[in-house]
């Protein structure tokens with residue numbers, strides 16, 4: 130689907146005013162998205178399915194000076210605040226001034242927002258107003274590896290396209306999935322009989338669990354409150370797989386899209402944690418009556 134999307138002809142009738150590319154912040158993703166943006170901006174009619182790389186618009190895009198294009202990335206604090214969107218800091222002209230002007234050298238105007246999950250609440254509200262009444266001939270292109278962090282009101286206004294990283298993703302019924310999720314599915318479920326509904330709810334559960342283990346979000350109390358439910362074993366499996374991954378050192382190699390608390394622990398600590406989880410899971414499997422919250426507490430004491 131991804132290949133079809135990027136290879137097809139674009140014209141004013143088939144381009145939406147707002148997209149979300151779900152992808153890692155990788156060179157591959159940026160290359161694909163930038164080529165899509167160039168295609169939108171290109172003024173040449175010579176090539177239907179691509180950009181010309183010769184017109185003024187393409188040339189200026191290549192040297193990062195296309196006046197009809199604005200790129201916004203997280204600031205020094207790794208956030209995107211409203212100031213970055215409004216252009217308060219003289220770093221850029223601001224979204225509104227680009228979008229509300231007539232395009233200068235290109236066919237349209239494009240705003241690209243990198244790591245969009247880092248938009249803070251105020252910035253998301255600001256953006257939502259623009260998405261609700263998009264100026265003519267303008268496109269907002271967002272990239273995010275964690276789209277579930279964006280407000281639902283924003284998500285509902287975006288066309289979502291997934292860009293997969295082929296080296297680290299596996300497939301389930303033609304859908305590419307995170308390798309850790311894939312590992313858990315293979316171990317714990319009969320993949321031939323799993324329904325789409327069940328798959329989707331596990332996929333949501335996986336994302337939710339990963340998010341709670343995210344360095345940035347991590348809160349022991351939060352975990353004690355939310356993990357202690359019917360999905361406890363699944364969540365422990367996610368944690369266990371993440372530990373295996375940290376132990377094998379594959380975090381560094383694969384340039385993982387999220388940074389989890391497990392990736393900062395020493396090897397010794399990871400082994401202790403693993404032992405604790407394995408005995409916890411043995412209790413659960415054997416239905417030994419234990420206080421799950423106390424047990425969880427002692428597991429996360431190791432972090």
Ligand SMILES: [Zn+2]
Nearest residue numbers: 171181184187
């Ligand atoms: Zn061109």
